[in-house]
Amino acid sequence: MFPIEVTALNHWFGEGEARKQAIFDVNLTIDQGSLTILVGPSGSGKTTLLTLMGCLRDVQDGSVRLLGTELHGAGMSVLEAMRRRLGFIFQAHNLHESLTARQNVLTSLQVHGRGNPARQAAAVEHMLGLVGLADRIDYLPGNLSGGQKQRVAIARALVSNPDIIFADEPTAALDKETAIPIVRMLKELGQSRGTTTVMVTHDNRVLELADRIVTLEDGRIVKDERLR
Template identity: 50%
Template sequence: MTEQPVGTVTTSTTAPMVAVTDLRHSFGSGERAVHALRGVSFSIGRGELTALKGRSGSGKTTLLNLVGGLDNPTGGSIALDGTELAGLDEEARLAMRRDRIGFVFQSFGLIPVLTAAENVGVPMRLRKVPSAQREERARTLLAMVGLADHADQRPGELSGGQQQRVAIARALANEPDLIIADEPTGQLDSETGRAIMQLLRAVVRSEGVTALVATHDPTLMELADRVIELQDGRIVEAAS
């Protein structure tokens, strides 16, 4: 049996959806530099739900931003479905984020003046999907997340849990390969948070999408296929 490097998570999938190798990221330079990630390596297979845990400042959000192509690492590499992010120009990175990655944020990130269906349709507008097709898919996705009767309501008319369901539906709009979620239950009560976590688990199974979710919620850790723990920018634990 080949010994794995410290801080590396292995996967049984031969072609991982996400492959991170010796990833490093620092803010600032010299003696004042803050090293957010210190040689992180792991891979995630297609259709896996991976929970990323760690205290505030452990590097979770930095890691999500890098995997999502929102920022560039100081060192190391990230490949999504075999495509190295470092080899993409800004236009190609934008297309990757738009077409292949869905984002779910703690603060929901919905546009207040748009209805739930219109919010779900925003990513499809960016891809210039025809109106009728866009509206049909938006309503299909809202039904999937249990909001078929709320399609015409605006965010201010929805509860926090309902808003996060809309956000999940929006993340699925362009049929992404990967969902990245940063503390998706951070603003929700425990019961609502559990429902959202169960929904994410169901979505991963039904849609065959891969998910990387930063969370403090033990519910998701129970539902996840694996848990990766970060501490001071390093992986300290990985459990299936």
């Protein structure tokens, strides 16, 4: 079984006259434990495809099977349960402004229920240590640099040991010196846990880290290279 199987996927934005197709007949299967990078020009549908696979958008036509579960027509509770098995890293890091790094990461554990507070605290501290923020645990996002915020976001996505990680241009807001190490960290942490990672990026600097590069243009897959 593949963690992600996309079959005959179409997607439209807008209503009526303004309705515009963004994804055309996409078929894609992703291997377990791989790092797949989606590339393509702006408006090519990379992010749309990513959010469709990541349960962040309703599937309109075709099929997306995630970890064996069909997302097309799935109910709210199925979607919520699926989302809890994923880790999402956003372009704008999307940390909660009023929560410290520790609290932000903790929200990713508390979504699974109350659990054991001491064990959760230990997991959060360990994870923030892994991303190199051991000394910034109780900082609010406002007091962290862009790279540090993105590392908190990575810790938040990874702490609950998700089956799949989706990353939407995680390096877009970062400079070169910060971008490469962050993606490398993401790849290493993913590999050590056997996590499947799908990333959208504009950033040519990080392509060499990919196992597979899928290129989209105008909502269609135009190139699919396996590097490893």
